[in-house]
Amino acid sequence: MRIDQKSFSKRLINWYLHNKRELPWRETTDPYFIWLSEIILQQTRVEQGLPYYLNFADKYPTVFDLANAPEVEVLRMWQGLGYYSRARNLHACAKQVVEEYNGKFPADFNKLKSLKGIGEYTASAIGSFAFGLPTPVLDGNVFRVIARLFGINDDIANPKSKKSFYEVLDQLIPESDPGNFNQGMMEFGATHCTPKNPNCESCIFSTECIANQTNQQNQLPVKLKKVKVRKRTFNYLVVLSEQGVYMKQRGPKDIWEGLFDFPLLESETFSLESALKKEQLTNLVLLDQSEPYKHILTHQRINAMFWVVQLSDFGPFEEILGDMKAYNENEMLNLPKPKLVDNYLKEHFFSLHLI
Ligand code: SF4
Numbered sequence: 019m020r021i022d023q024k025s026f027s028k029r030l031i032n033w034y035l036h037n038k039r040e041l042p043w044r045e046t047t048d049p050y051f052i053w054l055s056e057i058i059l060q061q062t063r064v065e066q067g068l069p070y071y072l073n074f075a076d077k078y079p080t081v082f083d084l085a086n087a088p089e090v091e092v093l094r095m096w097q098g099l100g101y102y103s104r105a106r107n108l109h110a111c112a113k114q115v116v117e118e119y120n121g122k123f124p125a126d127f128n129k130l131k132s133l134k135g136i137g138e139y140t141a142s143a144i145g146s147f148a149f150g151l152p153t154p155v156l157d158g159n160v161f162r163v164i165a166r167l168f169g170i171n172d173d174i175a176n177p178k179s180k181k182s183f184y185e186v187l188d189q190l191i192p193e194s195d196p197g198n199f200n201q202g203m204m205e206f207g208a209t210h211c212t213p214k215n216p217n218c219e220s221c222i223f224s225t226e227c228i229a230n231q232t233n234q235q236n237q238l239p240v241k242l243k244k245v246k247v248r249k250r251t252f253n254y255l256v257v258l259s260e261q262g263v264y265m266k267q268r269g270p271k272d273i274w275e276g277l278f279d280f281p282l283l284e285s286e287t288f289s290l291e292s293a294l295k296k297e298q299l300t301n302l303v304l305l306d307q308s309e310p311y312k313h314i315l316t317h318q319r320i321n322a323m324f325w326v327v328q329l330s331d332f333g334p335f336e337e338i339l340g341d342m343k344a345y346n347e348n349e350m351l352n353l354p355k356p357k358l359v360d361n362y363l364k365e366h367f368f369s370l371h372l373i
Pocket of ligand 1: 212229
């Protein structure tokens with residue numbers, strides 16, 4: 019290693035203290051708020067996560083408030099952030115902290131890691147920011163900074179590569195201020211050593227950085243694994259009844275577990291006819307057909323069409339409708355829903371004034 023540990027951490031922390039973005043969770047060492055921000059910010063940009071953090075912190079000022087909230091309310095608050103398993107885990111973790119630790123997050127890496135929804139990264143972040151534990155964090159930003167600084171070519175998509183990155187970080191992290199070191203590493207990657215056009219000219223490490231010296235900024239870090247994207251076409255049936263519109267809560271092991279949407283018929287292309295034929299259904303009147311709605315998830319591209327239908331006979335639909343309930347407009351607004359469904363209702367359906 020060419021960079022001296024003390025000089026590195028001193029410069030990094032100094033840079034961080036002068037350049038950090040002012041964010042509410044950086045003004046506290048309360049593990050509850052730090053944990054809340056970390057869960058919200060997983061796979062989410064700061065600008066997108068900030069209003070959610072503020073809403074959650076306001077509505078649930080203590081872990082007890084969050085633990086006692088109904089799950090459906092927590093999901094509703096989470097609506098639009100995606101990755102809904104995070105919201106369910108957030109709620110379950112709050113309950114666990116209340117029940118097992120009397121509402122106090124444990125100041126121990128392994129105990130933190132054993133809590134619902136808390137992995138290695140989050141346990142390190144809470145441990146170092148709230149309790150001063152010398153546990154390095156390794157997220158996408160930190161991978162990039164370390165790979166470039168030290169010229170590490172290991173594929174960061176390969177879990178085995180973590181070891182070499184942790185070895186470097188273990189040598190760099192100072193016992194005296196691990197929290198600001200970790201925050202500094204992440205902030206440096208997020209705002210200075212960015213994926214495209216890193217600011218090498220005014221970089222505090224420009225003379226030592228291997229990527230800068232060898233002009234490999236665009237090659238590092240190495241990430242080989244490609245995510246396979248599945249394309250799906252959804253025909254949503256918006257079934258009207260006198261009581262409102264039928265909606266169902268999605269079941270376990272589903273990306274949208276706990277959220278409400280409509281009866282869904284998946285097909286190769288948009289086609290109410292073929293979807294209905296598949297279900298041997300004919301007795302309905304089509305009242306409206308939406309424009310296609312696109313929804314992008316990490317591993318899926320969803321194209322959805324919403325077909326508003328009125329039934330003349332509910333009999334053949336019973337199997338599809340199952341134990342679904344009809345909801346009025348106000349109830350529909352308050353149910354937790356996938357963003358895709360929420361957008362459709364607000365942008366299109368309610369303006370039809372069918373219920
Ligand atoms: S010199 Fe450039 S590539 Fe190296 S750490 Fe600084 S910003 Fe990143």
